[in-house]
Every structure is written in C-alpha cells, then in structure tokens.
Amino acid sequence: MSASAPITQDVMTLPRKLPEGPINLVGLTRDAMRDALIANGTPEKQAKMRVGQIWQWIYQWGVRDFDAMTNLAKAYRAELAEKFVIEVPEVVTRKVSEDGTRKYLVRIAGGHEVEVVYIPEEGRGTLCVSSQVGCTLTCSFCHTGTQKLVRNLTAGEIIGQVMVARDDLGEWPEIGAPKDETRLLSNIVLMGMGEPLYNFENVRDAMKIAMDAEGIQLSRRRITLSTSGVVPEIHRTAAEIGCQLAVSFHATTDEVRNKLVPINKRWNIEALLDALKAYPKVSNSERITFEYVMLKDVNDSDEDAHRLVKLIEGIPAKINLIPFNEWPGSPYERSSNNRIRAFADIIYKAGYASPIRTPRGEDIMAACGQLKSATERARKSRKQIEAEAGMGG
Numbered sequence: 001m002s003a004s005a006p007i008t009q010d011v012m013t014l015p016r017k018l019p020e021g022p023i024n025l026v027g028l029t030r031d032a033m034r035d036a037l038i039a040n041g042t043p044e045k046q047a048k049m050r051v052g053q054i055w056q057w058i059y060q061w062g063v064r065d066f067d068a069m070t071n072l073a074k075a076y077r078a079e080l081a082e083k084f085v086i087e088v089p090e091v092v093t094r095k096v097s098e099d100g101t102r103k104y105l106v107r108i109a110g111g112h113e114v115e116v117v118y119i120p121e122e123g124r125g126t127l128c129v130s131s132q133v134g135c136t137l138t139c140s141f142c143h144t145g146t147q148k149l150v151r152n153l154t155a156g157e158i159i160g161q162v163m164v165a166r167d168d169l170g171e172w173p174e175i176g177a178p179k180d181e182t183r184l185l186s187n188i189v190l191m192g193m194g195e196p197l198y199n200f201e202n203v204r205d206a207m208k209i210a211m212d213a214e215g216i217q218l219s220r221r222r223i224t225l226s227t228s229g230v231v232p233e234i235h236r237t238a239a240e241i242g243c244q245l246a247v248s249f250h251a252t253t254d255e256v257r258n259k260l261v262p263i264n265k266r267w268n269i270e271a272l273l274d275a276l277k278a279y280p281k282v283s284n285s286e287r288i289t290f291e292y293v294m295l296k297d298v299n300d301s302d303e304d305a306h307r308l309v310k311l312i313e314g315i316p317a318k319i320n321l322i323p324f325n326e327w328p329g330s331p332y333e334r335s336s337n338n339r340i341r342a343f344a345d346i347i348y349k350a351g352y353a354s355p356i357r358t359p360r361g362e363d364i365m366a367a368c369g370q371l372k373s374a375t376e377r378a379r380k381s382r383k384q385i386e387a388e389a390g391m392g393g
C-alpha cells in the first residue's frame, strides 16, 4: 500500500466474533473463553473456575489434549473435546542458523504462512513475532514491505507463535513441577512481519495472554512492540498493553523518512515525537527504543547523528543501530563498520546508549528486515480471507 493511499477502515478496526464450528480456545481472552464455555453448556456459576483450570493447562503446562486435564471430570473433558480445539500454527519449516538463531515458517488458517524468529543470547532468548501476513506498509528497506498485506493475524495465531517456539525449545514445565524462573524464551519483540498497531486488538489480546500470571507469565517489561509510527494507537499501547515501545525511526528528516518509512507522509517526525513525548509509560527505567537502520549514504552521516540526538531531546530513549541486512533485490547497502561506529560515537557522547545490533541468522534470512513469506494475496476478496480466519464481519 503506497503511503499516499488513504489507510482504509477495514485494515484498522476489524469486527471480531467467535467463528463457526469447533472453537479454538487459543487466543481467546478469559472473558471470551467464559462466554464460549457458557454458550456450549458449562453452568454459568462454574464458568470462571473452569476458565482458570483450562487456562492453566493450556498456557502454564502447554497441554493440547482435553483428556490430559485431570482436574476436570472425565465427562466434562469429553464435552469440551466435542465443542473446542486447542490449536497452534503448524510448523512448515524450521531452520537453525550457525549462530543458534532459529527461524520457523508457520502455516495459519487459509494456508497463509508467516515467519517467526528465535534469537538465543547470554542469559535470555528473544522471540520475534509477526502480527500480519505481509504488511499494511511498504518501508523501502524492509523485505516484508514488498509483500502486500494479506490479512491480520488473529490473537490465537500471534500467541500461537510463542507456544510453537516453546514446544520447539522444550520450554513447557513438567505438569505439577515447581515454578522454574530460568527461561529459554524470556522476551518477545513484535518486530516480525507486519505493523502491530494496524492489528491492535489481536496484538493486545495475545500479549495479555503472554503476560497473564496463571499462564506464560512474561513480564510486560520483557515485551517490546515496535511501530513504524501509527500515531493514534501509540497512547493506547501504554493504556491497554503496557509493554515497552520501540519505533522504526530510521531517518532524521521528513524528506528521507518519507522514502524509508512512507507512513511518515501521514504522521511526520514532529507528530510522532509529540506522541512519544506523551507516552505514559516512558521513564528512565523504561526508555523508548529508537530503531535506526544504517544505510550507506542515505541516513548515516554525522549530521544525521547530531540531528537525531537533537530530535529526541527530552525523551528517555536508547537508540538501536541496525546494520542493514540485504535481501534479494534490496535497493540499499549497509553502512561501513567505521561509519556505523562513528555514528554510534556521536550518539553515545550525547548521552544515549547506542548499541549496534549484531545481525543474527543472516545465513537463514532471519535477520531484521529479511522476513517474507511466499503467501501472496491471491485472487480472494478480503472478506473471503477474513472469513477463513473466522474474523468475518
């Protein structure tokens, strides 16, 4: 979608209701699960307790079979199995990089595919999660930006990526085992395919499931949502999700940012910075991350570095410098290491942390900005595509 095209309503706020046929419990909020249980025969006065029990089986112990839910009566388990399913996306391919990074291609309803990347580091492990098939936007340095938006992911397909990775990492605890604080998957970044703020409700519900204290129990401080600058939704992120915020910033003038991040033509640098200055969750201990891809002779000059620190003055921030990761047909080159170091130096001397992100998983096309799936927007109408995912109006 070119930035000048009006961002149509159907992309921003899709009506959501429970799909026909066996209902997938994965991705339902506690309230929606309660409604679904009552609608399918669970006595109202028991429903809250049943939600608590089923929730723990699914999200604390990683159980996918109702019969294994031994604190529920056998007859009730059989009833549940008739009306509901516990499904996560199917893993189509799993690639492991020489540096340990894992990339999963997963298939979701309608046969669409998205990529998910797990990045192990010393003492932590980060999962890079996708929120759309393709992307609403067309950032020119990003491989996903060349893939037209096919559809938004449901909350189940977003949290399902976390569950699939936990399966692969063997991260589900033994049933009944005491709580173990060590985690292989300790952080989530919404930096995969898609603009998460153009799929707000599903992203919110999925992250609330990830943060729920009776399930996966990830702290909100270990979840980072990265936006290209959907200004009206930034405040909501603080109010309704409460996670950390990152911004695909990448340029210090509107002229250059219009080319790199076309949504800038809708909400320019000034509008974006105003929204960030008003972000309720920002503080010195919870800084906003400014992502800055280093593109040779495009946005990497000393003037750019000085302008960048001037622009973000007054915002508790850290700047992630991302050496550009090339992809087939990409129109840019990565800045030289010396140029990146010189740029980082200027920012650091201005008092900002300016870590240079180590490209991970390049050998399996898993590095930042390299994700793209083969799913093209077939000759199907948007209604058909959302109906497949049970998001139909």
Ligand code: SF4
Pocket (backbone or CB within 6 Å): 135, 136, 137, 138, 139, 142, 143, 144, 145, 146, 192, 193, 194, 195, 228, 248
């Ligand atoms: S950087 Fe993000 S918003 Fe921009 S095209 Fe890529 S996935 Fe979409």
